[in-house]
Structures are given as structure tokens and as C-alpha cells.
Amino acid sequence: MRYPSHITxxxxxxRDGLQNEATPVPTDVKLQLIQRLAAAGxxxxxxxxxxxxxxxxxxxxxxxxxxALQPAASPLHYPVLTPNLQGFDAALAAGAREVAVFAAAxxxxxxxNIQCSIADSLARFAPVLAAARQHGVAVRGYVSxxxxxxxxxxxxxxxxxxxxxxxxxxxxxxxSLGDTIGVGTPAGVRRLLDALLPQIxxxxxxxxxxxxxxxxIANIVAAMECGLATFDSSVAxxxxxxxxxxxxxxxxxxxxxxxxxxLGVECGVSLEALLDASALISxxxxxxxxxxVARALLAKxxxx
Ligand SMILES: CC(C)(COP(=O)([O-])OP(=O)([O-])OC[C@H]1O[C@@H](n2cnc3c(N)ncnc32)[C@H](O)[C@@H]1OP(=O)([O-])[O-])[C@@H](O)C(=O)NCCC(=O)NCCSC(=O)C[C@@](C)(O)CC(=O)[O-]
Numbered sequence: 001m002r003y004p005s006h007i008t009x010x011x012x013x014x015r016d017g018l019q020n021e022a023t024p025v026p027t028d029v030k031l032q033l034i035q036r037l038a039a040a041g042x043x044x045x046x047x048x049x050x051x052x053x054x055x056x057x058x059x060x061x062x063x064x065x066x067x068a069l070q071p072a073a074s075p076l077h078y079p080v081l082t083p084n085l086q087g088f089d090a091a092l093a094a095g096a097r098e099v100a101v102f103a104a105a106x107x108x109x110x111x112x113n114i115q116c117s118i119a120d121s122l123a124r125f126a127p128v129l130a131a132a133r134q135h136g137v138a139v140r141g142y143v144s145x146x147x148x149x150x151x152x153x154x155x156x157x158x159x160x161x162x163x164x165x166x167x168x169x170x171x172x173x174x175x176s177l178g179d180t181i182g183v184g185t186p187a188g189v190r191r192l193l194d195a196l197l198p199q200i201x202x203x204x205x206x207x208x209x210x211x212x213x214x215x216x217i218a219n220i221v222a223a224m225e226c227g228l229a230t231f232d233s234s235v236a237x238x239x240x241x242x243x244x245x246x247x248x249x250x251x252x253x254x255x256x257x258x259x260x261x262x263l264g265v266e267c268g269v270s271l272e273a274l275l276d277a278s279a280l281i282s283x284x285x286x287x288x289x290x291x292x293v294a295r296a297l298l299a300k301x302x303x304x
Pocket of ligand 1: 016049052055083086087088102113114142144145178179180208
């Protein structure tokens with residue numbers, strides 16, 4: 001089987017991971033985590049989210065995080081979520097150079113997550129994309145519920161294609177396909193990508209697989225076989241979505257790096273150094289990493 005020779009990992013732990021943690025994580029711990037992730041070789045680290053602090057209090061310090069990271073002076077990518085112009089303006093003022101808007105392929109999830117229909121969300125993103133173009137800021141587009149919705153069940157691949165194509169037409173550079181509740185299987189991934197790839201090149205698509213049913217690694221392999229070369233993952237398997245009950249964390253970065261090392265596919269991340277990030281955040285949260293790879297390697301480390 002042929003796989004892409006290089007995989008880009010977008011580390012979403014500091015955002016998608018921590019947005020769902022009940023334990024408040026102080027800004028300095030978040031910054032230490034981001035520094036360790038960067039030291040491990042991760043070049044794309046989603047650093048925060050400029051959303052309502054009443055809805056997601058865990059992300060209320062995103063401006064401080066971005067200010068400390070100084071994205072304009074860094075060779076690394078530190079995207080942040082911006083659901084509307086209010087969020088975009090705040091992100092830009094803090095120094096963000098890359099942002100992401102987030103839509104859904106399911107009407108009911110869109111309503112629950114961002115309090116509006118899919119059509120209204122696209123209308124809300126239009127000024128964000130216009131302002132981003134004006135300021136030379138790159139915009140990623142997320143599409144949630146691509147393989148199933150907690151409220152609507154199955155989602156038609158064409159519904160995913162429709163919203164993805166609109167986001168690309170509006171100026172998004174990449175679409176991250178979110179299996180928000182982790183119900184996908186490799187067969188579903190292939191069906192989805194069979195529908196999308198005639199319309200959107202693989203280079204503009206990323207996989208964002210939650211591991212709720214333990215299928216995320218299998219889904220990544222299926223997506224790589226279809227040509228995708230960018231995947232989102234979360235250190236220690238942190239996270240979930242506050243608007244999708246029962247959704248567990250993203251696929252763990254440690255698990256993906258272990259997979260890629262085993263396949264001989266390069267991703268530029270040191271597993272040893274990544275464990276330092278994993279140990280830091282797991283230690284702070286007082287629970288073991290969800291990643292089985294991290295647990296095994298940390299246990300081995302402890303016994304040496
Ligand atoms: C969607 C909105 C913005 C709609 O915001 P809204 O339409 O203004 O309505 P609202 O009632 O939800 O919020 C109103 C309050 O939020 C404020 N507000 C409004 N916008 C902002 C902003 N940008 N920054 C800071 N504050 C903001 C606004 O000023 C107002 O303040 P108040 O008058 O009550 O004091 C809001 O409901 C919100 O922030 N929701 C949180 C959504 C969220 O963060 N979801 C999780 C991330 S998406 C995800 O995890 C999925 C993903 C991406 O990982 C992929 C996958 O796995 O599928």
C-alpha cells in the first residue's frame with residue numbers, strides 16, 4: 001500500500017483538548033505544554049479559541065496565550081478558532097496569523113454548537129474571511145459531524161461536500177473533516193472520501209478523528225490510503241466537544257506518531273520528546289493519558 005511520504009500533524013490538544021477539561025488549566029501551564037509540543041517537533045499547534053467565555057470558559061485566556069507565543073515572529077503555526085468577526089478582531093489584535101472557522105454538516109449540531117443554521121454560519125464567516133484576506137491571515141475551515149451526528153445520526157457525504165465546497169469558495173485554504181463523535185469506521189471514511197475527492201483535492205483536506213469508539217487510528221490509515229496527508233491529533237488524547245455529549249478526545253498524537261513510525265512515514269515528531277508534553281499535562285490534570293502508547297512508554301520510562 002502506498003502512503004503519503006510525509007504527514008503533517010496539527011496538534012489540537014491546547015484547544016480541542018483543553019476546551020473540554022473540567023479542571024481549569026492556568027495560562028502558564030498551557031504555555032509550557034505548547035513549548036513542549038513545539039520542542040517535540042510539532043509545527044502546527046492550535047493554541048486557543050476566541051469564542052464566548054461564557055460558553056467555553058477554558059479558552060478565556062486565548063489572547064494571553066497568542067500574545068505570549070508571538071506568531072508573527074515564530075516559524076511555527078499557531079492557529080486559533082474564530083467563530084465570528086468579534087473573535088477574529090480579538091485574535092488579530094493579539095497577534096494571530098492563522099485562524100479557523102467552524103461549520104457543521106449537520107443542521108442540528110450547528111444549532112447546538114454555534115446557535116445558528118449552516119447557512120447562517122456561512123454568512124457569519126463571510127466577513128471573517130474578508131477581513132482575513134485583507135490582513136493576510138490564513139483561514140482553515142472545520143466541518144463537524146462528517147461521519148455522524150449526535151442528534152441526526154447518519155450524514156450524507158454530499159452534505160459534507162456542499163459545506164466544504166462553500167468554505168473553500170469563500171477562501172478557506174484547507175478543510176478539516178471532523179468525526180466529532182468518533183462513530184466513523186474505515187468503510188465510512190472511504191465512502192466519504194470517494195464522494196469528496198472528485199470535487200476537492202486531497203491536499204486541501206485534513207482528517208480530524210475523535211477516538212470515542214477506538215476507530216481513529218484505523219480511520220487515519222484509511223484516509224492516508226485515499227491520499228490525505230494532514231491529520232489533527234491531541235496530546236494524551238485530550239478533549240472532546242462540549243456540544244457533543246459523550247464525545248471523547250481526539251486521536252492521541254502519541255498513537256499517530258507510533259503508527260507513522262511503524263509505517264516508516266515521516267512526520268518530524270520525536271515520540272520521546274512528545275512524552276514530556278504528555279507527562280506534563282497528564283500530571284497537571286491528575287489522570288493518565290488516554291493514549292495507550294503514552295501509557296505504555298511512560299510506564300517503561302518509569303521502570304528504567
Ligand atoms: C458561536 C458563538 C460565538 C455565537 O455567539 P452569539 O451568536 O453572540 O450568541 P451566544 O448567545 O452564544 O453568545 C452571546 C454572548 O457571547 C459573546 N460573544 C459572541 N462571540 C464572541 C466571541 N467571538 N468572543 C467572545 N465573546 C463572544 C457576545 O458578546 C455575547 O456576550 P454577552 O452579551 O452575553 O456578554 C457562541 O455561541 C460561542 O462562542 N459558542 C462556543 C462554540 C464553541 O466554542 N464550540 C466548540 C468548538 S467547535 C469544536 O470543538 C468542533 C471541532 C472544531 O473541534 C471539530 C470537530 O471535532 O467536529
